[in-house]
Amino acid sequence: HDPATMSVFCEVPQAAPVAVFKLSQDFNNDQFPKKVNLGVGAYRTDECQPWVLPVVKKVEKIIVHDDRLNHEYLPILGLPEFRSSASKIALGDDSPAIQENRVGAVQCLGGTGALKMGAEFLRRFYNGNNNTKTPVYVSAPTWENHNAVFANAGFEDIRSYKYWDAEKRGLDFAGFLGDLESCPEHSIFVLHACAHNPTGTDPTHEQWKQIAETMMKRNLFVFFDSAYQGFASGSLDKDAWAVRYFVSMDFEMLCAQSFSKNFGLYNERVGNLTVVARDADNLKRILSQMEMIVRTTWSNPPSQGARIVAITLNSPELFTDWKDNVKTMADRVLLMRAQLKAKLQALGTPGTWDHITEQIGMFSFTGLNPKQVEYMVKERHVYLMTSGRINMCGLTTKNIDYVAESIHEAVTKVQ
């Protein structure tokens, strides 16, 4: 047998690398001393270092010294204390829906895993059985993995709803509403709970109210992606306003939560799919089906990260510590936004830069076009996504001048 003829995989094509990780790779390989990484979405301190939250360090010590803890399997749906406290974070302690016993949750592998579970469930049971033709709407633009998550779950018709207005560098609300009015009934909409990725532009409360009204009227399905609660404004409650409003308007909905950013637990894959159902009976049946989906995907979720979050959320003292840590991160981002805008204005960089401080969360859509981005990367060694998205966390008091100058050059030299 000639091995060369035996391969079943000789036809497997080389896939393109995932852009955001390739960017980091290129950054890592770059030798330029003043290089700046404004690509991947992870928090950095003012020394440009990853930050393990002090509360997380505290809790990890607690775990390591607790001899009662072992490494046994978690239940299929995850650690119960984690699931309930995580849902409370999203919906509020006093949520009527929780009191009515119609809120449940599935512990998942990060926000991605929560979206995946939700998508799989919807594909099987929403709008009929296995109705892969139900349109799924994601914002234009959106996190680049949204499309793949729903496509891989089997949905055949993934569309975008108008969101970012490049000209005015803000929300195209009329376009958004228009899409809500004209889309097929029962379409699924993926909404960013706060700190929209990648634009940093969120609807106002009034706009959310109109969105909710239209979605209710047109029987559209609400699927929230909440990856930055607390991280956006520094306040957990403020950042959860939209999710809670929709719950109060009686939507049956899903909310994918990530604790990667607000707990800095990126690599422990801590996520939660909160399910808000009509009543306890529906919830019970939904969760039983979720178990079946979990079982064939990862059987049961990883324990470490969920433990850290559960212990933190369930201890008043540690919970306060955590909120402080979150505010520290949010405040640094807000400071960098203010400083970047001020420097660009001081440089007299053409264009308006109000959007830098009007936008919220980790990311900013600078408005730089692909050619200008290429200039930034190649000539200035400032790494950002082709979309013009920058991670504000990559900015520090030490590199902000260099970045501001680089943006100035890109905008003035490259059209």
Next chain:
Amino acid sequence: DFINRSQDELLTLFSVFHVIHITIHLTWCFCSSWWGGVQMGPPDPILGVSEAYKRDTNPKKMNLGVGAYRDDQGKPFVLSCVRKAEAVITAKQMDKEYLAIGGLGEFTKSCAQLALGNDNEVLKSGRNITVQTISGTGSLRIGANFLSRFHGPRDVYLPKPSWGNHTPIFRDAGMQLKAYRYYDPSTCGFDFKGALDDISKIPEQSVIMLHACAHNPTGVDPRPEQWKEISDIVKKRNLLVFFDMAYQGFASGDIDRDAWAVRYFIEQGHNILLSQSFAKNMGLYGERVGGFTVVCNDAEEAKRVESQLKILIRPIYSNPPMNGARIAATILNTPDLRSLWLEEVHGMANRIIKMREELVAGLKKEGSTHNWQHVTDQIGMFCFTGLKPEQVERLTKEFSVYMTKDGRISMAGVTSGNVGYLANGIHAVTK
């Protein structure tokens, strides 16, 4: 005329009611739920066993359903090497940045070395791709998705019986399942002739799943000579081999011996797929540590396959969890932790083997005239006792011994303290 008018009136009445009915129905739907049609999922049979066990108040109750190791006091066992590794890791104060999609490099490298042997030519030539996965299930799922995308539409052949979750995993990934004979209920052993016969008829290029060691649920493994013949016939039929190795080290106590079949097949030229789990052999169950390997023709092909695996993984969970992989890598790559681990895994396997021997001895002592040799012939965590459903039911009802209906017991739930009781119970229901 009267009849016609009545018919017209009736029709009108019906139409009106119909419209009212639909209106009410629609309104009801609006205030009702999207999920009215969602059925209650079937209860997990194994979980069901555990739940029933929990409810039982009999002090002598035994849980022989669970597939997790227990020490001789019936308690979960956290390996010392794991605790030591955790201490080392905590002291390093590492960050929590995202892992690469394919996982922790030190883990995937040592994971492949563990399975294939450090000096394996496959590793030297770089013609394998090994990615970190969410334990064994996650590994099988990624493999199934990969096959579905790049090797479809071909069927997957499972041994009869196989781990209950194999079927839904492959099915969910879009593959069809078939079976080849494996377990012989008349001998409680390996149906070698039946297996060879069935395998010889499998359509070319189909996928054949093989349990590397400690077959789940039967505990029945082929002998080396039998593996050789299986390899030959699989080669003849040009089948794609997918090994599931969830018990390396845990079966015989020797990691190389347990990996023998995997290494033999590679030597024989099979470019295999391999799923590994560290749930049992390192006791890292809830940390979800596993690996998925594709042995390719060459390093170039491995790169292409790797790129596609990343594309599959990203929309499921983006990148894998760090904690367990870091523990496993630390153990495998730190000489004295690795030695300690080998001792401890040997210890776990030995305890199981000893319980098998004591069970057989106990049954003899009880006066059982049945042949219980299969209990010691079988290997690994599980034992297919040969008990029939009615006997299992009696064992549960009368003795509070909990196990699955197919007669499978988890030897891990047997201790020196309760093996006599178990022998007594089994004898009572089989005499």
